[in-house]
Amino acid sequence: MAVSNSITAILNFVAMMCSFPIIAAGVWLASRADNECLLWLRWPLVFLGFAFLIVSAAGFVGAYWKKEGLLAVYLVAMFILIVVLLVILVLAFVVTRPAGGAGFKEYRLEGFSSWLRDHVTGVGSWGKIRACLAASQICPKLAHKFVSAPHFFAAHLSPIQSGCCKPPLMCGLQYSNPTTWLGESNMGGGSDCGLWSNDPSQLCYNCDSCKAGVLGNLREEWRKANIILIITLVLLIWVYLIACSAYRNAQTEQLFRRYKQGWV
Template identity: 60%
Template sequence: MGVSNNITALLNFLALLCSIPIIGAGIWLASKADNECVHYFRWPVVVIGVLILLVSLAGFVGAYWNRQGLLAFYLFCMAVLIVILLVLLVFAFVVTRPDGSYDVAGRGYKEYRLDGFSSWLRNQVTNSANWNKIRTCLANSNVCSKLTQDYSTADQFFAAHISPLQVQPISSSPIPHPFSLLLR
């Protein structure tokens, strides 16, 4: 067996080992109680883990025992997986690139307007069925409760450098803002 086959077999064996925790994470997500935050990631994580397992197994067997058919299948599948990942990467950049932010004088954070985001993302958020799921996910997270623990006054909150998820205009928010009582 040549050096290139040894390297290919070793890399595919490592990928095979890495696919096991991915599958385990997908099964763990699938076994959790229904949660809107992870609902869409349950089975795709398992499927991605199984695909990585199968492709790396084909690459390992093909390289270790010098099976040309399996190596050709492995190369084709890897090319398809790379193209799919590149398409997803480009889609993610196109959808999330315009961030809708603008500076606010006297604040340590930026304000965000829905009009500044991509039309696809804007349509996903403004769809009432999707917004109810997003709201449920945010309500189940500790984002708002952590804010009240970290900032005891409104002045501390307004001077803080916080993430876009933590900043939302109080008047337009369907979720009660932790400082809505302080700011009235």
């Protein structure tokens, strides 16, 4: 039984190490300036990573000091956390479909999952996000960064900058600076053309392109985080399966020893 406990303790130590990439991915997402207006998506991975850390530490303690009850709780809790991480990855994949285009991209709501689209762009949610975008420095910074139209049109803008800080190109407005566009808008270019305003507090924050830009930003950043999460998930599942086998072997060994001593 000591051998099985030692194996389980080592595996739980590995699982504890696996929690740090999850925490790191969560901190990275939370620290991104483009995510400052999406509070509900900033910290879930951090909390999940700390949950993995605590559960793995409990498993390590249970194995090292031979606390079989604590080990049983660990196995159940770790299984639940792995399922939660798997669900998060599946949901993330739903919104990480690639988008085409060169330079900066024009974003459309139709390119995103209906669940995420409704959750982010619904009346109750978008009002808060819109107010946060207007109060942020995401768009004003562009006016200081680009000094000419060629420089601006060759730039690789973030989805939020492309969707919220300028009018859609199909509106036919003339560039003056990144957040000021002149001329008469082509109303045939879509409903966003009538919503654009040079007012720094308005811009295209009410546009569908802005809503799509926020979703596009989520897609790009979650795609990067998914690489870390997939590797971590595979390693955690492998550790968990071996830990289950070690725990089962320990239980079998314990029953066998009791039988030999005449306890059964």
